[in-house]
Amino acid sequence: MRDRNCAFDLAMKECLGERGWLTRPEDKAAHARDWLDRYGEVPLGIARPASTAEVSAIVRLCAEHGISIVPQGGNTSLNGGSVAISPASVILSMARMNRIHTIDAADFTATVEAGVVLAHLHEKLTAHNLAFPLHLGAEGSAQIGGLIGTNAGGSHAMRYGMMQDLVLGLEVVLADGTVWDGSRALIKDNAGYQLRRLFCGSEGTLGIVTKAVLRLFPAPVARATALLALPDPDAALRIGALLRASTGEFLTAVEFFNEPGLSLLLKHVPHISRPLETPGPVYLLVEIATSIPEIELPDILDRALSAAFETGDVLDGTIATSEAQRAALWRIREELPEGQRLEGRQIKHDVSVPVARLAAFVAEASAGSERVLAGVRVNPFGHLGDGNVHFNLSPPEGCTDFEEREMQLSQAVYEAAVRHGGSIAAEHGLGQAKVELADRFRSTTERSLMRQLKSTLDPHGIMNPGKVV
Ligand SMILES: Cc1cc2nc3c(=O)[nH]c(=O)nc-3n(C[C@H](O)[C@H](O)[C@H](O)COP(=O)(O)OP(=O)(O)OC[C@H]3O[C@@H](n4cnc5c(N)ncnc54)[C@H](O)[C@@H]3O)c2cc1C
Structure with missing residues (x-):
């Protein structure tokens, strides 16, 4: 095992050089844990590719050595999707792939690498009187690849849709290292299945997004x-x-x-x-x-x-x-x-219901949570315009078994959402936190379709295992 890891380490160093393959404990620690510090194993190393060709080479090497790949953008996702579930993993940081290739004012498109930070794109577009209408609290760190990975929504989704509605084309490195170049700048493109949509919300489990063509709008004045x-x-x-x-x-x-x-x-x-x-x-x-x-x-x-x-x-x-x-x-x-996080122990839920059911859902989920744990403190907030509720729970004063009640509390919240025709995952994805629960709420057909997709695109299960399915 040790020899195998050494051989892998050498191959990665050769492929990526000193800047592209980090194995010092402090470098690994900086990427190992998720934003809420709930999940994450220390990986073998941090791969920092500078090009699509390097991403492809990394994937081939990982496939050859049976090492899992966890793509990581800004690491702001909230369900542990961007960190490893096992030490036999590589974290693939996209931070060096941060070039904005083109901003096309005639086509209203931007072609960008996956590591571009959202706030940086917003800034660049200002000079062109154009806007990319995705806005969220983490935009100073979240990257285009991560936003595609979780199919992020944010506060303007009611008018402009989610990430999947704003992505016109994609370049993706697949699980065998093949590069799929679907980076077309078209609004109407129906020459077959909507492959780009498949990768939106797939949380790095089907391929690694390296480039995206994004839809732009005139900047609000x-x-x-x-x-x-x-x-x-x-x-x-x-x-x-x-x-x-x-x-x-x-x-x-x-x-x-x-x-x-x-x-x-x-x-x-x-x-x-x-x-x-x-x-x-x-x-x-x-x-x-x-x-x-x-x-x-x-x-x-x-x-x-x-x-x-x-x-x-x-x-x-x-x-x-x-x-x-x-x-x-x-x-x-x-x-x-941030206020909720600084209060200390918390259980987060990110659900959506039809807008007209939002008040009834909040009342029912609050009552259900109270039945599980008397005095539990409820802090719901979110995007009323599209029915998305971030339903956060904090323990009552002096409660010692809050974490042990997590499954029961979440069950109560998710059952209320589903009863109102909602979804247990609105915009934060499933990551590793919700995989088991999501499976319970899926129909047999849905479960089987998702597993078939995963095993077709990633037959050896090396792409971000333990997430989504
Ligand atoms: C304060 C705060 C507010 C937030 N508000 C919102 C909000 O309003 N709306 C919302 O939708 N989210 C929100 N989020 C969640 C988070 O910002 C989003 O999920 C965002 O999309 C994550 O981007 P990231 O670059 O940090 O991705 P990461 O956390 O690094 O990764 C997210 C997922 O995408 C995968 N991934 C990363 N890069 C790639 C790639 N290149 N190719 C394939 N897969 C990849 C990862 O493996 C992981 O599964 C918020 C988070 C915080 C901390």
Whole structure:
């Protein structure tokens, strides 16, 4: 075994050089654990390819030596997908493949390597008056390959869709090292099965994304953003529906959170103050945007919301009057996961339900959790516009067996989601955390189809094993 690992080590060094193959304990430790520090074995080494040809060579070597490959982007995913389940693994860091090849203003496309960080792409596009409309709290670290791996959604998915809707073409290294070049910049491309979609959300279990052609949009020139305090979750649904009807295609985000989430944020995260005089129990952050300068967005938002103030569905609210105020409102929403994390032990769920069922789901999942563990603290927040709820649980004071209840608590939450026609995995993927539970909630046909796909594309099971299926 030792000799085999030595031979592999030498071959990797030869293939990638000093910069491309890291085996010092401190280098391995920097990539070994996931963002929440819940999962991850120390791998044999960190491979840092600089080109598609190097990715292909790594995959061939790993296949030859029976070593597993775990692709890693920004390592911000929340279910342990980007770290190894066994030490006989290589972490394939895409950080050096971070070139933006082209930004095509005529085609509204960008061709980028998989290691490009999302915030970096946003910055580059600003100079071209173009936008890539995927936004999430981790955008300063998350990479295009990782976002494709989890099929990320974020706060603007209600208007622009998820990553799979924003990817026009892909280049992927398959499990035998073959390179599939499907990097076409086409909106209409139906010459067979939608292969690119297969890799969106596959979490590195079917192949390694090396390049992507992304769909761009005109950059918004104006936005109107409001934070509202509401009496109850049903009011949030009514306002969501009202905004949809009265602001039409301008509506880009309807985000929700509750008083417990805001309290954790105020307790743990510095430089955030209570945004409204009247506390919610429920809050909505809403945004409309346009790329047409003549459109008076604040008037449109004001008119839409005045009806809601009159009916009592809004208790208090503010509309941002500057970019700094807008950023401060968004910071509240984006730091909610950090407030929850800093509170300590937590159990996270990322589910989706049809939008109209969101309030009923939250009530039912809260009651189900309470039945499993009396006094459990519930902090739901997320993307009301597309029905995505991040349903977080913290232990009651003095609780010693919180972790032991995880399976029962998660079962209660997922059963409520499924009862309401929802999914147990909305935008964070399954990683290693949810594989077993996902299998329980799959139909036999679905389970069998997924296993067939996996064994066809990765017959030796070296691509990110222990994740998804
Ligand atoms: C504060 C915070 C807020 C977040 N908010 C959101 C949100 O609003 N919406 C949302 O969708 N997610 C959100 N996330 C989750 C996370 O940011 C996303 O899952 C993101 O897509 C992960 O990107 P990454 O580059 O960090 O990927 P990683 O964590 O490195 O990897 C994710 C998965 O993709 C695979 N992978 C990585 N690179 C490749 C590649 N090149 N080819 C094939 N597979 C690959 C990995 O093996 C892994 O399975 C949030 C996370 C944090 C910490």
